[in-house]
Amino acid sequence: AQSVAQPEDQVNVAEGNPLTVKCTYSVSGNPYLFWYVQYPNRGLQFLLKYITGDNLVKGSYGFEAEFNKSQTSFHLKKPSALVSDSALYFCAVRDTDKLIFGTGTRLQVFP
Amino acid sequence: NAGVTQTPKFQVLKTGQSMTLQCAQDMNHNSMYWYRQDPGMGLRLIYYSASEGTTDKGEVPNGYNVSRLNKREFSLRLESAAPSQTSVYFCASSGSSTGASGKNIQYFGAGTRLSVL
Numbered sequence: 001a002q003s004v005a006q007p008e009d010q011v012n013v014a015e016g017n018p019l020t021v022k023c024t025y026s027v028s029g030n031p032y033l034f035w036y037v038q039y040p041n042r043g044l045q046f047l048l049k050y051i052t053g054d055n056l057v058k059g060s061y062g063f064e065a066e067f068n069k070s071q072t073s074f075h076l077k078k079p080s081a082l083v084s085d086s087a088l089y090f091c092a093v094r095d096t097d098k099l100i101f102g103t104g105t106r107l108q109v110f111p
Numbered sequence: 112n113a114g115v116t117q118t119p120k121f122q123v124l125k126t127g128q129s130m131t132l133q134c135a136q137d138m139n140h141n142s143m144y145w146y147r148q149d150p151g152m153g154l155r156l157i158y159y160s161a162s163e164g165t166t167d168k169g170e171v172p173n174g175y176n177v178s179r180l181n182k183r184e185f186s187l188r189l190e191s192a193a194p195s196q197t198s199v200y201f202c203a204s205s206g207s208s209t210g211a212s213g214k215n216i217q218y219f220g221a222g223t224r225l226s227v228l
Contacts, residue, residue: 009151034215041221042221043220043221043222044201044203044217045219046216046217049216090153090154098169098215101146102153103151
């Protein structure tokens, strides 16, 4: 079965510093991977996806993710964090015609 | 363009009561999904509908039923609510599951916060 794991419940970072939110995956076949963000009292919003091609995927709000096949990872990154990036982040993997989500990582960016 | 609309936004039920959560999308998407979100558990799929006229169980279907009323609407029914069903419920939709570029990008509603006392 397809699955993703987010090993950190929370990540704290100072504004202006780079941020990384970790995700590892377990799939049979080629992985289709996604990142979503959830702001307070809102639904999830799509950030970016990896289907095939370049290992560095660029998405919304200046976020990017690096696909690493040897480490089975798909970490979300941003060069310079903003306070407004504080939210809950979910990694997901496609499983036939549905998505399997990780448990989420809360990102706190401090001024 | 409203996207995915869920009603109601909040609901409080007593144990044993029934209710239906409504979801509608205006993006002409084939697939629709119902999730529940609980602290520390992430999103768990309850039921989904890959296309109009079909429904399938997800990870946590017990205690729920669904109806894909038409291509736009997908409702979730709790026949006899239990305190364990206290959660935030999200509906989502996505375009065709074929085709690489748009595969499974899901668009979410704002959620329904349900408390069962």
